[in-house]
Each structure stands twice: as structure tokens, then as C-alpha cells.
Amino acid sequence: MSVRNLILLLGDQLDPAISSLAGADPASDHILLIEADEEGRYVPHHPQKIVFILSAMRHFAENLSSRGFSVDYIRLDDPANTGSLDGELARARARLAPERILLTEPGEWRLLERFRQRQDDWPELELCPDTRFFCSSERFARWAEGRKQLRMEYFYREMRRESGLLMTAEGQPEGGSWNYDEDNRKPLPTGHAVPDQPHFPADAITQAVCALVATRFTDHYGALDGFDYPVTHAEAEQLWQCFRRQALAQFGDFQDAMAVDQRWLFHARIAAALNIGLLDPRRVCLDVQADWQAGLIPLNAAEGFIRQILGWREYVRGIYWLMMPDYAERNTFGNQRALPEFYWTGQTRMRCMQQAIGQTLEHAYAHHIQRLMVTGNFALLAGIEPKQICDWYLAVYMDAFDWVELPNTLGMVMHADGGFLGSKPYCASGQYIKRMSNYCSGCSYKVGEQTGARACPFNALYWHFIMRHRDQLSGNPRMGLVYRNLQRMPEAKQQALWDWGEHLLVRLDAGEAL
The missing domain is CATH 1.10.579.10 (DNA Cyclobutane Dipyrimidine Photolyase, subunit A, domain 3)
Known part of the structure; x- marks a missing residue:
């Protein structure tokens, strides 16, 4: 069977609507997912972070297979695994001889540059734009052009206008103010009840990944026992809905609060799920707006939460792609002290x-x-x-x-x-x-x-x-x-x-x- 498209999905691209999957045909396309040892080691990633990504990848691969796709899944402990993404892509390319190789642009500069260089040798490799964000890097660059200061507040207001989130029909911010941060700086009162969090017992896939990580990343800091994160779209949705019901109304008031032995407080802990594609940021923001419109949550909670995603999350991504790679080397104060043990x-x-x-x-x-x-x-x-x-x-x-x-x-x-x-x-x-x-x-x-x-x-x-x-x-x-x-x-x-x-x-x- 000839392969039309070989579609490489990275560990933070587990979204069925990712651009590289647009128009994918189970009859003629192959999907490739790779567990690469070097991706767990270029910094000593927390063992639970490695488990989270690998387990989510394996669950997503099963989902794709159930939809009829041919999925080439390279496991970490495969004896032939070269340990690198481009090494495994080269092996798959040689084996399948696809007409095209499709990859949504990686979210890290080091990987984007690596695959751009591979395009010199692999002319069939096409990089697709990552459309999961409200603002493309090109759109952000247009906004930044000619500005002396790139303040998040002004970018956020533009994103509010473009998206229509928390905006009146007259084009004004709901409630008359763009930002309710002054209302969102309360410490947690003594004895104030905090919501329970849903739990996600490890299934057979996650258990196998935990065992693998425990043997291969023994030198990494961080506990592996007690892993309790959503690794599927359904579990991420469960976490999100639980937050909406139990914590969102008080998120605004207590988003800056800290308390002894209180890990989550009124936070959603969905950032990891958003960042790898288990949740859609647009739909999350629309849910929050709907809850405010229904009178279920106050405006300061709705605006504070939407600002974190529509404002800050989009803004820092724009800064990253605008300023890299030189940005990573900046050190204005000339700091040289080692990180304490x-x-x-x-x-x-x-x-x-x-x-x-x-x-x-x-x-x-x-x-x-x-x-x-x-x-x-x-x-x-x-x-x-x-x-x-x-x-x-x-x-x-x-x-x-x-x-x-x-x-x-x-x-x-x-x-x-x-x-x-x-x-x-x-x-x-x-x-x-x-x-x-x-x-x-x-x-x-x-x-x-x-x-x-x-x-x-x-x-x-x-x-x-x-x-x-x-x-x-x-x-x-x-x-x-x-x-x-x-x-x-x-x-x-x-x-x-x-x-x-x-x-x-x-x-x-x-x-x-x-």
C-alpha cells in the first residue's frame, strides 16, 4: 500500500483537530507517534510529567486506531528506537516512502529549527501552522510592530475585541472595565472550605508507563507515586466540568491566595491538558462566558479566568516566537549564582x-x-x-x-x-x-x-x-x-x-x- 501522507504528531499535539490531521484519510495516510528518550532528558523532566505525556500519547494512539487510522507508535523501550524524534522519523520515512510528511509546527524553537533544517534533505516535509491559539505568531508580530512597549493589557484588549469574549454589543467590555484584578487578590480566610478535586485512577496503560518511567529515569527529581492527572480527552473534560461546578465562582477572589498543605485551592489545574491538546482553549473560554451570562459566576471570576488564557497565555506565546532565539540568552542583571540544591x-x-x-x-x-x-x-x-x-x-x-x-x-x-x-x-x-x-x-x-x-x-x-x-x-x-x-x-x-x-x-x- 502506498502512503500518501505520513503525519507526525508530537507529544503536545494530541488534538484531533490539529492542523496536520486536517483532511487525513485512514485509507492512505499513516500517523506516527514517537516516544523519544532525549525529549525526557534535555532537562531532567519530572517523572510525572513524562508519565503524563507518554500515557496521553498512548491513549490518543488507541483513539486514532479505533477510528481506522494506521498508527505507527514507537515506544520508549523499543530496542530499535534511536532515541530522537528526527531519528525515528527518518526510519519511518525510509520504510514507508510517503509522498508527503506532515507536521504541525513544534511549540519549541529547538524542535522547529531542527525540522526546518531537515526540510533541506526531505523536500516532502511540510510544516503546518499551529491553529490551536487565538492569535498566530504572525498576527502577534503585526500587533507588536512599531510599538515601544508590548504590554499584555493592550494586547488582551485587542484579543477581547476580536474574540467578542465578555464584550457588549456596543463593543465595550462587560461591566465597564477591562480588568478586575483589584478584586482578585484576597488571601484565603481561616477555615474557608476549598473544593474537592476529581481523581483519575491509573488504568493499565498508565500503570505500564509508570513502570517504564520508574526504571528509565531514576536520576530525575520528583515523586512518581500518586500520579493523578487526566490522560484522555474525556478525563480532561471531567476535570474541567468539576472546576466549573465547584471552584470557578471563587477563582477570581482567591487566585493569588496560598495556604499550607493546600495544593489546588480554587485553581483548575487544566494548563497541562490545554498545552498538549486534551482541551480546547476557545471552548473553555466560551464555557466561562456562558457561566457568567447564566448568573452562575461573578464577573471578576469570569474575566480573571479568561484573561489567563485569552490574555496571558496568548501573549507569552507571542513574545516567545517574536523574540527567539536571542531571548533565551538575556540576562539583564548579569546574574551568575548557581541554583541552590x-x-x-x-x-x-x-x-x-x-x-x-x-x-x-x-x-x-x-x-x-x-x-x-x-x-x-x-x-x-x-x-x-x-x-x-x-x-x-x-x-x-x-x-x-x-x-x-x-x-x-x-x-x-x-x-x-x-x-x-x-x-x-x-x-x-x-x-x-x-x-x-x-x-x-x-x-x-x-x-x-x-x-x-x-x-x-x-x-x-x-x-x-x-x-x-x-x-x-x-x-x-x-x-x-x-x-x-x-x-x-x-x-x-x-x-x-x-x-x-x-x-x-x-x-x-x-x-x-x-
Whole structure:
């Protein structure tokens, strides 16, 4: 049988409506899915992340087979597996001699460049645009052209107008405001009930993948026991509907809240499913709008959730494709400090870091404020080399793919792009963590103290960061109040904060866990 199209599907392209499958004919097309060892190792991906992707791939392959497609599935433990995507594609090409090879553009620069280079030798290889997003990279580039600042808020407003989401018939934002972020910064009240999460028991496919990962990735950080993520479209839909019923109404109020031993709170934890194609972002946003129109959820919850997908998710992808590959090398502050070992172990006396890192290692998950204002904030204040913290985020989080992780970490967390993505560094002392969580209660350190052995390390490191980058940041309008407060601070106190910050950084350089 001659093969018309050989369609390669990557592990984050498990969407039956993906562009490479458009018009696919079971009678004449073959589909290829590859478990490639190097894709699990270019950073030490969390074992649960590897299980999630491989199990979802195997389930999707079964679905395609049930629809009559010929599916060539290359397993990780296949003795002939070359370990690389292009190596396995070359083997399939030689075996099947297809008229065309179709591949939806990969979501990572390294893979897109690799397959673009292969087109020189394989003229039949065609790269299809990824149409799963509201905004194509070309559309984003047109929006960015000629702008001095590429602020997400203005991009988001344009996406609202184009999509019609939460817009009146007169072209105005529902409720009269574009953004209800001021209403979405509440800490979780003591004793406030949080919703239960659905569970997804491992079936035979997932169990087999777990056993395989347990034997092949023994040197990777993170627990494998307790894997509990949706790996099919039906399970992802179950997770989404549960969130709509139980948590969406309070998502807006508590999206920035943090609490001891509360992993999920009012978050949907659907980002990983969205990023590999188990859920459709357009339909998710329409569901949220429908819930608001039906009076089931308040406007601040609907707008806050839609902004995360229609606004932020689309924006960071646009930044990624606009700025790569040079973007990945940016390091505005010249940071060179190594990532502390406790990021991989969770062994630190800082309770907020214990909580955020501990649940990351246990579940490959932390929500955006834990990432930005706890683990990310510490990395920024401590002057960690951007590439090291970016690689850590890419490795440990279930939903981390380069297009979404790199701008979030390098730009938003580390401000290493010099303010291209964020107008100011997102830095804070321990007081922010105290305000938004109950982590400080019972911590070995005292958030009310700034220097000395009992003082919260975030406090002195915050002021040390502000002082050491005075020349770069004091002219930033959004940092003016901070530097006026510093100027009013007695010199003796400034010196004490600097000296204690230096002491903490020396300890980090010596490999000590704070």
C-alpha cells in the first residue's frame, strides 16, 4: 500500500483537530507517534510529567486506531528506537516512502529549527501552522510592530475585541472595565472550605508507563507515586466540568491566595491538558462566558479566568516566537549564582519554599503565585542565573513547555529581559507572602524581623536586591516609591540590611540551605 501522507504528531499535539490531521484519510495516510528518550532528558523532566505525556500519547494512539487510522507508535523501550524524534522519523520515512510528511509546527524553537533544517534533505516535509491559539505568531508580530512597549493589557484588549469574549454589543467590555484584578487578590480566610478535586485512577496503560518511567529515569527529581492527572480527552473534560461546578465562582477572589498543605485551592489545574491538546482553549473560554451570562459566576471570576488564557497565555506565546532565539540568552542583571540544591530537594527552613517546592516535587504542580512570588521571587532576589532557574521550571512542572515557560520565567519572574515583558521586577519581601498566605505561621524564621539569624531571608535579600540594582531600577516609574522609602531609611539600617543580605548570599554560594 502506498502512503500518501505520513503525519507526525508530537507529544503536545494530541488534538484531533490539529492542523496536520486536517483532511487525513485512514485509507492512505499513516500517523506516527514517537516516544523519544532525549525529549525526557534535555532537562531532567519530572517523572510525572513524562508519565503524563507518554500515557496521553498512548491513549490518543488507541483513539486514532479505533477510528481506522494506521498508527505507527514507537515506544520508549523499543530496542530499535534511536532515541530522537528526527531519528525515528527518518526510519519511518525510509520504510514507508510517503509522498508527503506532515507536521504541525513544534511549540519549541529547538524542535522547529531542527525540522526546518531537515526540510533541506526531505523536500516532502511540510510544516503546518499551529491553529490551536487565538492569535498566530504572525498576527502577534503585526500587533507588536512599531510599538515601544508590548504590554499584555493592550494586547488582551485587542484579543477581547476580536474574540467578542465578555464584550457588549456596543463593543465595550462587560461591566465597564477591562480588568478586575483589584478584586482578585484576597488571601484565603481561616477555615474557608476549598473544593474537592476529581481523581483519575491509573488504568493499565498508565500503570505500564509508570513502570517504564520508574526504571528509565531514576536520576530525575520528583515523586512518581500518586500520579493523578487526566490522560484522555474525556478525563480532561471531567476535570474541567468539576472546576466549573465547584471552584470557578471563587477563582477570581482567591487566585493569588496560598495556604499550607493546600495544593489546588480554587485553581483548575487544566494548563497541562490545554498545552498538549486534551482541551480546547476557545471552548473553555466560551464555557466561562456562558457561566457568567447564566448568573452562575461573578464577573471578576469570569474575566480573571479568561484573561489567563485569552490574555496571558496568548501573549507569552507571542513574545516567545517574536523574540527567539536571542531571548533565551538575556540576562539583564548579569546574574551568575548557581541554583541552590534545595530547589531540587525542598530541604530548607523557609516554610513558604518548603510548601511550594514540596508540592512541586510531589505533584509537578504549583500555581502561578507560588511560582512567581515564592520560588521565583527568591531566585530573583538571590541573583540566580536565568538559564538555571528557567531549566528548573521547565523540568519540574507538568504544564511547562518552552513557549510558555521561558517568557514567564525569564521575563516575568527574573526580569532578565530588561522589562520587555514586565514593566517592573516582581520582587517582594516576606511581607507579601505573609499577606497572601498562612505560610509564615510556624516558620523557623520571623517575617517581622529583617536581620539576624531568626529573620526571614526574603527581607534582607529584597533590600539587597533593591540596593545593588539601584542604577538600573531607580528610574523606573513603578519603582519610585520603593526607592523613596529606601532613601528615607537611616544609613545604619541600610548598611545592616546590605550586610545581612551579603551574609545570606555567601551562605548560598557555599552550598548551604537557608
